[in-house]
Amino acid sequence: MSILQPPPAPSPAPDISVQLGPLRLAHPIVNASGTMEIIDLAEVLGPDIIQDPPVSAYVPKTITVDARSGNPAPRILETPGGLMNAIGLSGEGLEAFVAGRLQRLLELPCPLILSVGGFSLEEYVALATGLRAALAAALGDGWTAKAGLELNISCPNVHSGCVSIGSSAGETEAVVGAVRAVWPGLLVAKLTPNVTDISEIGRAAESAGADAIAAVNTFKGLVIDRRTLKPYLGNITGGLSGPAIKPLALRAVYELYESVAVPIIGMGGVVTVQDVLDFLACGSRVVAVGSAAFSEPGVGARLAGQLGEALGARRLTMESVVGIAHTAR
Amino acid sequence: MTAPEPAAQPPAGGGASQAGAPGAPCAGVTQDAFGRRSPAIVTANRPLGSLGWLTVQVPGWPGAKPGQFVMLQAVDSCCFLGRPLSVAQQDGDTISFLIAPVGTGTRKLCGLRRGDLLWVLGPLGNGFDLEALSTGPGRLVAVGGGVGAAPFPLLLSTLAASAAEGPTARPEEVLILLGFRDGSQAAGAGPIAEAAAALEAAGISCPGEVVTEDGSIGRPERITDALWRHLLPGDKLAVCGPSAMTQAVAKVCASMPGVRVWFSLEAGMACGVGSCHGCVVPLADGTNARVCREGPVFTAESLFARGAFGGGGEA
DSSP states (O other): OOSOOOOOOOOOOOOOOEEETTEEESSSEEEOTTSOOHHHHHHHHOTHHHHSOSSSSBOOSOBOSSOBOOOOSOOEEEETTEEEEOOOOOBOOHHHIIIIIHHHHTTSSSOEEEEEOOSSHHHHHHHHHHHHHHHHHHHGGGGGGTEEEEEEOOOTTSSSSTHHHHTOHHHHHHHHHHHHTTOOSOEEEEOOSOSSOHHHHHHHHHHTTOSEEEEOOOEEEEOBOTTTOSBOSTTSEEEEESGGGHHHHHHHHHHHHTTOOSOEEEESSOOSHHHHHHHHHHTEEEEEEOTHHHHOTTHHHHHHHHHHHHHHHTTOOHHHHTTGGGSOO | OOOSSOOOOOOBOOOOOOOOOTTSTTTTSOOOGGGOSEEEEEEEEEEETTEEEEEEEOTTOOOOOTTOEEEEEESSOSOSSOEEEEOOEEETTEEEEEEOOOSHHHHHHHTOOTTOEEEEEEEESOOOOHHHHHSSSSOEEEEEEGGGGTTHHHHHHHHHHHHHHSSOOOOSBEEEEEEESSHHHHGGGHHHHHHHHHHHHTTOBOOEEEEETTSSSSSBOOHHHHHHHHOOTTOEEEEESOHHHHHHHHHHHHTSTTOEEEEEOOOOOSSSSSSSOOSEEEOTTSOEEETTTTOSEEEHHHHSOTTTOOOTTTO
């Protein structure tokens, strides 16, 4: 027998669809909240981005109860390998979102994961209740297959609520539990990495009823204005994202995977398909792209297109790759 | 809100053009998913004194309005994000940028060589309201500070082209006022002088004055001093420059009746398409506007409360 075997037939591209609670996602790539205004993109770059979104579930910018103007400028600065931002949860508020933008987003062919941010437990409950009513009115009983909720308890750029809730296991458990009581659909808790032990927060969210954990939000940081030697950002501090944080985010996902049983939406510096594989390997079932979409709006579609091939080349499937970093070397 | 990184001007844009077909100049670059970004190739890059004049070919370029911008990023770049740059000039699918090499990203762009590849996203933003600037009595005054001169070659060329086409609305006269730090930076006025000559050839008078802070070219003045000397009631201004200059120009104009002003603002941007909310500017009504989406061109009345800007649009 010849040592020269005919090359094996290329394996068919593996199925990369994933189940996230009641949501069926065509592939594991979603966007991080606050990094893709898909309606603006459609107006600037053409409507096909609405008809064929580059993500398998669309996550809008965090919705707050009241309209907020956000932090003073400057709000952003590129840093080596990353981006500092201090936007401060600017937005139109729940009522305007429901009346306007939500109706357009429901036209997307993919599910929505609505990100909400509050400054108290009561605000999170009010946001969940208001969105539940709006979704039920628009879609009827089947709405839970179309829309989920992400609790942003991790924004580093506001000075009360939000991240202060997500920095405490007890408060996280209380908020997730209270929202769980009023929200029958997918419930995601998005965690901050700016804590001593993210696993403890993840366990608290899971025990209170979260269906999935999103990790991580940005890393709190500070940049200095090179001319004045004063803090550059209007908010003084900001959150760091981009490739610079990927190893830090991978560590968080790795630790969470060993601590919780619910699916993990991993994010932090994803630009390449290798980055996606890294997050899957550490235990993410879903991977979010964030800052990379700023320079490459179609990044999600590119990564989804490359992922099947990358898995096939390694003879891996979605089922086998998720958490593979945890098996013995 | 000029970022310490260069975050040059906000203007200019590159559309979702399709490119990268085999044999095309950018065949080495894979077309972006959805064609959201277009690959482009450097056809020329030369210094203009301390500024740079970068010319790129963008197959399928849809054309920019004066004052629009693109997000520009070298394919082989140390930078994570693009940089917002005014479209300074365009000729078919070839567009040029005036760049101040003040930060990592802009230095990289100024160092590119013929044949290097870039990503272009755009054209973006609203651009100048050419009809309002061209119609009715009063001169059009183009006021540029430093690299803020960038949008004006295209503005003048566009006016010249439409004047040559026929009896369209045209300004009575176009006055160009440019302020630079020094003579080396003032070399950036070159492309404007070329475009002004074309405008003259099209029958529109186009005088101009360059001043420098150190007096090496023209009077030793700031742009606002030159504006004081020239400004007339009824003038319509197109202004581009750093934030401090914008404020100072607004004050000068507030003292003159019937002056209308359109400011093209500079801002650091991450995305250029409205996603990041990083480039906001406060408006007179207390709300914020994104420079990339609602701008980069804003009227004086939208930016400044009535008390702070007396000119208004009514005269």
